[in-house]
Amino acid sequence: MNISVFGMGYVGAVSAGCLAHDGHSVIGVDPNRTKVDLLNEGRSPIIEGEIGTMIEKSVSSGRLRATSDVQEAVSQTELCVICVGTPSQINGNLDLTYVRRVCEEIGAALRERSGYYIVAVRSTMLPGTMRDVVIPFLERSSGKITGQDFGVCIHPEFLREGTAVADFYQPPKIVIGEDGTRCGDLIMRLYENLHAPVVRTAIEVAEMVKYADNAWHAVKVGFANEIGALSKAVGIDGQKVMQILCQDLKLNLSAHYLSPGFAFGGSCLPKDVRALSYRARSLDVKVPLLDAVLPSNEVQIERGLRLITSQGHKKIGVLGFSFKVGTDDLRESPMVEVIERLLGKGYELKVYDRNVDLAKLMGANRDYILNHIPHIARLMVRSVDEVLTHAETVVIGNRDREFQPFLDRIRPGQVVVDLVGIGSSRSGEGSYHGIGW
Ligand SMILES: NC(=O)c1ccc[n+]([C@@H]2O[C@H](COP(=O)([O-])OP(=O)(O)OC[C@H]3O[C@@H](n4cnc5c(N)ncnc54)[C@H](O)[C@@H]3O)[C@@H](O)[C@H]2O)c1
Incomplete structure (x- = not known):
């Protein structure tokens, strides 16, 4: 396929490098001239495992190049993948400046382009952003209609920096949030040779899944660290405790207790969380996550x-x-x-x-x-x-x-x-x- 990838950061550079490595013809787009020049010289704009070698080979074979010219990239491809940054604002809210701008630019290029086009968004965006920002900005600047003239889908990325290439080829799951099936069907062609669970769902669900995933990972780290701190304070090896906890695939590392429902209760959970929090307090060990469980x-x-x-x-x-x-x-x-x-x-x-x-x-x-x-x-x-x-x-x-x-x-x-x-x-x-x- 002919694919343009917008944003040559971690996600974009890895996606572009891997897609080109798989034989697709890829154009990387970024307003940053240094990144574009680096890529066109066959050098990776990021440090990430074997991506440097993959990019070098793909550039020299002509399957990968970079540009800052959005018009050129959209006119020469059938699918674009948006990987621009979505950083935090000072108040914690999501900064959508780059998303809005890239949608305006792609929309303006679509105005000049005939034929159906696919816009897949890999940037992490809060639920409702596709419907309230991406689609209106694309429609307004292109003068075209989603679903009729072009398709959109949200396709969250689950790679981890440091193991990004391996994660691209062995993703924990492939999630596509879509309204129809045309967009997702095309995206799935990119993954014909991958073995990973595929989830095709509503746009807002896919947007939320990415946040639920990352919040869950963050909670896991915080929890393990608090158990570690508490264990150390009473002379126990916290890593050993967590290793044993992780051996239990029935109740601990499983879908158990992970479906939204009503509050927990009974003769054990409230009593034991209360006692653990109390012990931490009496030892002067701060455990804000554990302390928040009963109030939650x-x-x-x-x-x-x-x-x-x-x-x-x-x-x-x-x-x-x-x-x-x-x-x-x-x-x-x-x-x-x-x-x-x-x-x-x-x-x-x-x-x-x-x-x-x-x-x-x-x-x-x-x-x-x-x-x-x-x-x-x-x-x-x-x-x-x-x-x-x-x-x-x-x-x-x-x-x-x-x-x-x-x-x-x-x-x-x-x-x-x-x-x-x-x-x-x-x-x-x-x-x-x-x-x-
Ligand atoms: N880094 C990760 O491990 C990771 C993993 C999964 C998802 N994500 C999400 O993916 C998105 C990208 O993350 P990242 O770490 O690759 O970001 P990054 O900041 O490393 O890169 C973003 C790139 O987008 C470019 N850009 C900005 N405006 C542009 C435009 N109009 N057109 C083209 N390019 C433009 C920037 O110049 C920059 O090179 C974010 O939403 C992030 O939350 C990141």
């Missing part, structure tokens, strides 16, 4: 409450209120907290959980309900139907499969607030509200 959980409870009360109904039903499905343990159940707060505000509640049936409960849990939360015991009913008949807003509080069929029986005027995601496929329906979807 508290915010999720408030978010759930707001979602419920914002429906404007007085009669609320709760399906599932033990801290997770399959248990009768109510200790530190976030749903119990929600029920108590709603009760305090004067809402009329009926609550049901098949695992929390007073008639069947014995021992500690029965004592806990009767002694600690007798006000909740009074709200408990013995079937889903009793909740449904009563409630104007039905809250789903744990993932019991028993609640699934009810979603098909919502009556007019009745609203579902799903805190756990068992009905997430209904997202967008007026009577259905998910907490994170």
Whole structure:
């Protein structure tokens, strides 16, 4: 293919070098004359593994060259890849100056170009940027229409500096955010020989995935460092601790606990995070990430409450209120907290959980309900139907499969607030509200 790559920084130079190495005809575009001259001399504008040799070979074989002339680059290619920088502003916001400018320039060149053109964006941009900035700027400056005269897609880059070439050929995944399929189909032709999971999704989802990825990596580093600091303070080898943590592929390094839903609770997580934070405080070890975990959980409870009360109904039903499905343990159940707060505000509640049936409960849990939360015991009913008949807003509080069929029986005027995601496929329906979807 004939491809132009805009921005000869880390991402652009690696993409241009690898694409040319794979046999495509590539034009690198950058307003920086030094970078353009360097590339045309066969030298890499960045230091990155074997990219220097790859660029040198591609330039001498004529498959790669560079220019600052946007018009020339667009007219001689069928696809352009935008890799310009998206740095931080002083206030932390994303600086889109380069994105806006490159879209204006490409758009102006498209005005003069006939035939369908593809614009793929690899720069990291917050959700909504494609729709609010890239597409309008391209349309305005080209006088053409997306989807009709040219196609756009967001194609986030996941390479890491230092191993960028290896990451190009063995990416953790290939993600394409698109409206139609024409743009993505063409992009996929670039990766015919690669073996990597391919995700083709909505534009905004792809934009967000890149941020979720990087935030997750940052959280992982911060977490490991705090565990290390705390371990060292008590004379333990933190690397050993984290190596053992990482050996657990079932609960630790897995999709477990990584789906948005309601707050955590139960007899272990809150208690143990609290104790760890306390120990760190008493040792004068700062662990801001760990300290933020319980407040973050508290915010999720408030978010759930707001979602419920914002429906404007007085009669609320709760399906599932033990801290997770399959248990009768109510200790530190976030749903119990929600029920108590709603009760305090004067809402009329009926609550049901098949695992929390007073008639069947014995021992500690029965004592806990009767002694600690007798006000909740009074709200408990013995079937889903009793909740449904009563409630104007039905809250789903744990993932019991028993609640699934009810979603098909919502009556007019009745609203579902799903805190756990068992009905997430209904997202967008007026009577259905998910907490994170
Ligand atoms: N560096 C990484 O490891 C990495 C990894 C994944 C994603 N990203 C994202 O990719 C994007 C690029 O990152 P980078 O590190 O390569 O940036 P960079 O700052 O190294 O390079 C950006 C290049 O864009 C050029 N540029 C600016 N305006 C231009 C224009 N109008 N036309 C053509 N070129 C123009 C600049 O001169 C510069 O050479 C950013 O959004 C970044 O967040 C970076």
